[in-house]
Amino acid sequence: MGRYILRRLLSAIPVLIGISVIVFAIMAMIPGDPATAILGSYATPENVAELNRDLGLDQPLVQRYFIWLGNLVQGDLGRSFNLNRPVLDEVLERFNATLILAGTAFILCSFLGIAAGVISAARQYGFADKAITFAVLLGISIPSFFLGMMMILIFAVNLRWFPVSGMWPIYGTRDIWALIDHLTMPALALAVVATGVIARLSRSAMLEVLRQDFIRTARAKGVRERGIIWRHALRAAMVSIIPVLGIQAGFVLSGAVYIERVFQWPGIGQMLVDAILRRDILLVQGGVVFVAACYVLFNIIVDVAQSLLDPRIKT
């Protein structure tokens, strides 16, 4: 097992280097530079050239890449032009917020999605199955940012159950209740689509398993239906559900970009959008590489979990 994990970790290195090249190249290729973004209407060629020199952007591209990569390896992501603070500080702070939001949404969609899928499969073509299938289809079809805006309109502006935006109250204590209060709407809005996808795939995975011989054997032995579904069938189905969870984690993380904007959640998605618009090169590069590294790591964890559940995978 140890060797398997090590091999997976090593295989992540070329992936991350590839990502660093791509994000660096994209930021170098897109039109507009930080100086133009900072100077706005006052961006004369002369002012732009001078500011770019001050920002160290007049050096050749390849040289800039290796300087950046060298610092990156040492854990130094540089300084954000616009926020005038170290990129790493900003990224960590922002990622913390994203982790709370996306993590909650991910837990919500995993549990709700699997539960809905299992119930659907257990009651195939029954009322519960039809109701869930309908709800799931609806959930998948509504864009999450639109759902977020509607939730704000109904539950924050009209009913005043929840605050409109932000992560913490401007006044008052910053306890877990205040956080839940602010977290509920964005986490639900973010979880809806992924819940639907997971529910549908869990349903088909369960249906496949429920048709297998060992289930019939279990039933013949008189195991209670509840035990068959939740203990025997679900465990076998998890082998095909877990990779879906890994992919959905990526979708939840990218979906957070919209949701963070709608709910003014101070996360990394919102940070990246602002940074791209302001051509804050180092912040974009640092943020993307950091998120990519987390995603790669998460997938390794998923693969390891899967290999623990299904020994055939570990080869």
Added chain:
Amino acid sequence: MKLLTMTRRALLAAVAASALAIGANPAAAQTPPGVLVVGQVAEPQALDPHAVTAVNDFRILMNVYDGLVRYASGTLEVEPALATSWEISEDGTVYTFTLREGVSFHDGSAFNAEAVVFNFDRMLDENHPYHDTGPFPLSFFFSAVEEVEALDDMTVQFTLNAPYAPFLSNLAYPTGLIVSPAAVMEHGAEFGRNPSGTGAFVFEEWRANEAVVVTGNPDYWGGAPALEAVVFRPITDANTRVAEMLAGGIDMMVEVPPVALSEFGGDSFQIVEQAGPHVWFLILNALEGPFADVRVRQAANYAINKEAIVNDVLEGTAAVAAGPTPPAFAWAYNNDLEPYPYDPDRARELLAEAGVENPEITFYVTEGGSGMLDPVAMGTAIQADLEAVGFDVTIETYEWNTFLGRVNPGLEGEADMAEMAWMTNDPDTLPYLALRTDAWPDQGGFNSGYYSNPEVDALLEEARTSTDQDRRAELYRQMQVIVQEDAPWVFVANWVQNAVTSDRVENFALEPSFFLLLHDVVKN
């Protein structure tokens, strides 16, 4: 059945959990009296006035810092602030300021002539020990400054390399605000997150991406402000900002989207409006193509229905522009100027006279940007108006930074027309940088349409060097008449900035400078 029992139990648990969350809900609580919560359009970049360029940041800075001079309330004319008086030498190159006695920075250090010298040297002198706390993108506002000298503790003298009339006005701009040298020395590059000035509000805390909090300065030289504290909250999404305002999460919001204004019709809100030194125009390529002919340029001015644009597209959040100078510069504006009327027949006549009935033009449109209002919708309306009189208009749309990168180097060989908007602090800035022959892009200016009229050049040069305001006003008025006739641009709109406050907020007015001044504001 058991399955369903379980889900029912789970459902109950979920309902109970959310009920608990609602029970502990502080959101419905109103913001406390004396504390004003302002919804901003973005997180500030830094609270160092010399390092930033965005109006969004200026809204905070103007309340934390003071300059040597400031704009008198409701105008764009300067009045004393940290300097109580000043003298200008005969030739307009030496400005001597007498400073206000007994003023201290929020960190306790004294405000004096040395502090002023430190501020300008830090920005302008590359060898200054704290020059590396920059970059200072707008330091060219003071590029005419050759030397800043402390004559004595309370007297400071600026020597310019040539007479430069907008100098005082630039001092009133945020780039001229005075920061505490002691705080710069202490925090270095982190000064922008640990600001210290002399202003009406003292910086308290910056919770990243959440809020900047400032508290009233009881020792303010202009009298303690009425508010206990102000909280600036960044809310990037305009819809979310409107929702926060409706839900009572903020007391004041700026830059209300035109379509959302109707939401605030009731008694519980006030809408505040103020026209500012802003002009939205179309740059016409006078060097080549159809717009090289003045008649075609005038035709475009007649063909576009500016009334419809400001009323229908912008929902009344702008006024029709008559010329290159916004009326907010009351002292320099020519009141005799009438906007080009909407007259499609006259436009067709002019096109016929010019011998181009169906000129083909390429039109650069941006998706959005500072002061650009609603550029895509406006661009589409303009295209339709121009096509109605015979133009054949192809729109090319670019993201703001890309757009600036294409327009600022000049339209030659690229396009015939481009959207543009400027907000300035002196009637000199825009025409001097964008209408003179010496301001063509190859000479580092913003005259991207290559307009050239020696008469206008001469008027602008003289207005810049004259220190007599009445004489300057006269020159600007003449310039506006000529430029309107020559039509190097289509003059479209002057932005009327708006803000909404809750009915608990009193004594609030927007300034023509677009700054947000909160010294007198009261919240009940």
